[in-house]
Amino acid sequence: MAGAFSTTYRTLIRRNAVYLTSIFAGAFAFEVAFDTSTNRLWDTWNRGRQWKDIKHQYLGAAEEEDDDE
DSSP states (O other), X not given: OHHHHHHHIIIIISSHHHXXXXXXXXXXXXXXXXXXXXXXXXXXXXXXXXXXHHHHHHHHHHHHHHHHO
């Protein structure tokens, strides 16, 4: 346990610039992962009820009406 802490301290925490950079990089990576996973979860729960799922029904009908005129 002490070896892991000393390794972490030497590589990340010892210098302030590296410490802050690792915090910001970790926060950015977490944000991207969280956004991606919540968007996939939302799309799964709402499959068939979103515009991207049903737009072909309405756009196809509008094109057919334009052809009749």
